[in-house]
Amino acid sequence: MDKFRMMFQFLQSNQESFMNGICGIMALASAQMYSAFEFSCPCMPEYNYTYGVGLLIVPPIWFFLLGFVLNNNVSVLAEEWKRPTGKRTKDPSVLRYMLCSITQRSLIAPAVWVSVTLMDGKSFICAFSISLDIEKFGNASLIKGMSETETIKLLAKIPCKELFENHEVRVAASRYIKCISQACGWMFLLLMTFTAFMVRAIRPCFTQAAFLKTKYWSHYIDIERKIFDETCKEHAKSFAKVCIHQYFENISGEMLSGHRHCCNNDDSDNEDEDKKRSDEDKLLGIRAQDDMNKILGNWHTCKPALALKRDQLHAESNGKLNGNMNGAVNGFAQGHTHDMEKKEWAVYYSKV
Numbered sequence: 001m002d003k004f005r006m007m008f009q010f011l012q013s014n015q016e017s018f019m020n021g022i023c024g025i026m027a028l029a030s031a032q033m034y035s036a037f038e039f040s041c042p043c044m045p046e047y048n049y050t051y052g053v054g055l056l057i058v059p060p061i062w063f064f065l066l067g068f069v070l071n072n073n074v075s076v077l078a079e080e081w082k083r084p085t086g087k088r089t090k091d092p093s094v095l096r097y098m099l100c101s102i103t104q105r106s107l108i109a110p111a112v113w114v115s116v117t118l119m120d121g122k123s124f125i126c127a128f129s130i131s132l133d134i135e136k137f138g139n140a141s142l143i144k145g146m147s148e149t150e151t152i153k154l155l156a157k158i159p160c161k162e163l164f165e166n167h168e169v170r171v172a173a174s175r176y177i178k179c180i181s182q183a184c185g186w187m188f189l190l191l192m193t194f195t196a197f198m199v200r201a202i203r204p205c206f207t208q209a210a211f212l213k214t215k216y217w218s219h220y221i222d223i224e225r226k227i228f229d230e231t232c233k234e235h236a237k238s239f240a241k242v243c244i245h246q247y248f249e250n251i252s253g254e255m256l257s258g259h260r261h262c263c264n265n266d267d268s269d270n271e272d273e274d275k276k277r278s279d280e281d282k283l284l285g286i287r288a289q290d291d292m293n294k295i296l297g298n299w300h301t302c303k304p305a306l307a308l309k310r311d312q313l314h315a316e317s318n319g320k321l322n323g324n325m326n327g328a329v330n331g332f333a334q335g336h337t338h339d340m341e342k343k344e345w346a347v348y349y350s351k352v
Contacts, residue, residue: 026070026109030063034116041126041159045152048159052127056117060110067106073098076222079300086302094221097214111192118185121178122159128177129158137172228299235292238282245279 042051068074077098080090117123130152146154157163164170203211286292 026063026067027112030059030109030113031116033059034113034120039122039126041122043126043157043160043163045130045156048130048156049127052123052125055123056114056127060113063109063113064106067109068102071102071105073102073222076225077102079225080221083303084301087305088303091214091217093210093214094217097211098218098221101218111188115185115189118181118188121174121181124181124184125174125177126159128180129173130155132158132173132177134169134173137169137176232296234282235284235286238279239287239292241279242283242287 039055041048077095080098081095083090132155134151134155154164158170158173161167161170286295
């Protein structure tokens with residue numbers, strides 16, 4: 001279990017590698033599904049074309065949509081696109097980069113399916129058998145005296161060797177259509193490879209700084225969302241702990257106090273107080289349900305601007321430090337002296 005947990009944490013921290021692995025698994029799954037798929041052409045003029053072309057188009061669309069479903073960045077993209085502007089502006093180039101990245105990964109499995117289907121040729125034979133000219137195969141007597149409807153019904157039975165009696169014509173027609181299908185498959189692979197090459201070759205020709213900017217902020221949006229979710233989980237856990245501790249202390253405070261006086265476990269009490277303080281520190285000053293709901297609502301409607309001021313951070317940290325020191329000197333805990341008004345005293349001396 002530890003090995004699986006470590007592997008899961010590694011994949012979660014390396015999301016890009018994880019998504020590439022998912023795309024590779026989907027590509028292998030598409031090829032395996034096609035090899036295990038039992039192709040059964042209806043061998044009817046009304047359904048051959050629909051079945052053959054549907055087998056070539058419908059599964060790739062399903063794999064494409066499945067690639068979007070399995071990609072976690074889809075929700076990040078939708079959230080970033082629909083959120084109000086607030087204090088943080090939205091960059092369309094970042095949204096385009098995220099959409100292109102998701103689309104590229106989702107196209108891998110459909111491309112593999114189309115390539116395997118065209119190389120196999122069964123769907124082409126089923127879809128285009130009724131369009132053959134039987135005279136090209138040197139056996140025109142087979143359809144001699146038949147009407148056009150009867151000829152189409154006969155050609156529709158070519159993919160089914162149990163229904164077509166003339167074995168030579170069926171093999172010749174099947175090889176002819178399969179040759180065309182494989183040629184289309186190689187053209188499709190060549191087109192996909194050339195497109196990928198052009199994308200890789202042309203990208204450095206444009207402004208590299210703009211590409212790095214969009215890549216950086218797309219990663220930032222994803223990481224920011226993860227850290228926000230983790231912080232919310234930690235806050236919810238600490239909030240629940242503090243709430244439950246206070247509940248039990250209020251209900252059975254006298255019993256707990258009596259038990260502590262009898263046992264005199266100072267070490268355990270100190271450990272409990274340290275844990276309680278750590279949980280309270282994780283609350284980050286948010287100790288009410290309404291405040292937390294307001295913060296969660298503001299996070300979506302008005303995200304903070306991405307402009308961190310170093311002087312302001314230092315001033316805030318120094319202010320907190322001085323508050324803690326003054327609180328310690330005056331005998332107050334955790335620097336709460338700023339809430340109390342300072343009193344000025346004047347002393348007068350008389351020589352009389």
